[in-house]
Amino acid sequence: MIKVVHTIKETRDAVNAWRKEGLTVGLVPTMGFLHEGHQSLIKRAVAECDRVVVSDFVNPMQFGPTEDLESYPRDLQADTKLCDETGAHLIFNPEPEEMYDKGFCSFVDMTGPTAELCGKSRPIHFRGVCTVVCKLFNIVGPDRAYFGQKDAQQLAVIKRMVKDLNMPIEIVGCPIIRESDGLAKSSRNTYLSPEERKAALILSKTVFMGEKLVREGLTDAKKLVELMKKNIETEPLARIDYVEVVDMDDISIKDTVTGDTLIAMAVYIGKTRLIDNFIVSDKGV
Ligand code: AMP
Numbered sequence: 001m002i003k004v005v006h007t008i009k010e011t012r013d014a015v016n017a018w019r020k021e022g023l024t025v026g027l028v029p030t031m032g033f034l035h036e037g038h039q040s041l042i043k044r045a046v047a048e049c050d051r052v053v054v055s056d057f058v059n060p061m062q063f064g065p066t067e068d069l070e071s072y073p074r075d076l077q078a079d080t081k082l083c084d085e086t087g088a089h090l091i092f093n094p095e096p097e098e099m100y101d102k103g104f105c106s107f108v109d110m111t112g113p114t115a116e117l118c119g120k121s122r123p124i125h126f127r128g129v130c131t132v133v134c135k136l137f138n139i140v141g142p143d144r145a146y147f148g149q150k151d152a153q154q155l156a157v158i159k160r161m162v163k164d165l166n167m168p169i170e171i172v173g174c175p176i177i178r179e180s181d182g183l184a185k186s187s188r189n190t191y192l193s194p195e196e197r198k199a200a201l202i203l204s205k206t207v208f209m210g211e212k213l214v215r216e217g218l219t220d221a222k223k224l225v226e227l228m229k230k231n232i233e234t235e236p237l238a239r240i241d242y243v244e245v246v247d248m249d250d251i252s253i254k255d256t257v258t259g260d261t262l263i264a265m266a267v268y269i270g271k272t273r274l275i276d277n278f279i280v281s282d283k284g285v
Contacts, residue, residue, distance in 0.1 A: 188272055
């Protein structure tokens with residue numbers, strides 16, 4: 001039976017007991033309101049680690065002042081059921097005060113891979129992400145931590161942080177899980193009205209179109225971005241934040257789709273900002 005704890009001490013005590021038994025530990029950081037995307041990460045962690053901790057924390061530090069911190073969906077009971085059924089062992093669900101006590105003033109900041117894409121439109125976002133993930137790594141001390149390719153820039157940022165700061169943790173990236181009609185699963189999809197839900201399909205449709213163009217031999221990044229943007233613009237409810245072609249590891253802008261390349265987009269559907277992407281490697285699309 002899964003255990004839900006709310007304090008750093010309880011989490012450390014549980015992990016220390018496992019470590020005494022020589023067990024390996026996996027961590028899946030989430031903001032809760034779990035769906036099959038999160039579940040795929042938990043499944044992978046359960047398959048590869050003896051014990052799995054899921055953190056369930058809506059991190060105020062990674063939200064800008066005009067963003068959706070207050071309205072972000074929460075359901076710890078449903079999350080607990082999903083984690084239990086998937087075989088996780090512990091949910092760490094702290095209050096913001098447990099993570100950030102009065103006087104908190106230390107941050108993990110990053111240049112490089114945070115400069116483009118979401119880092120441009122959400123200037124404090126990755127500082128919040130790096131800080132909370134660093135704290136979670138220090139609290140849990142996992143052997144492996146699992147992140148989704150859905151947030152491809154975040155995955156690149158965390159890989160860089162672990163390398164730069166010599167954290168002895170293996171970062172495992174997991175593929176994007178989609179609804180049956182193609183929409184990438186996201187806790188934020190709950191914001192969409194039925195009409196917006198239909199309109200949101202323009203993201204995945206454009207991803208699939210982009211993949212097809214690359215498969216057919218298009219390597220000119222400018223041309224690819226132009227065609228993808230044109231496609232998104234056919235949807236009246238969509239407003240493009242960005243469509244970019246970048247290096248998968250350092251998230252620098254690329255002119256050609258060669259080597260490990262990330263093609264990423266952020267699009268507003270009404271007030272809801274959604275992201276999607278695809279990756280091209282030497283092995284193909
Ligand atoms: P979040 O709760 O949105 O912060 O996401 C927690 C983790 O789940 C992140 O590593 C995400 O990349 C991952 N994730 C969220 N949605 C999906 C999805 N549709 N497919 C795969 N991973 C996902």
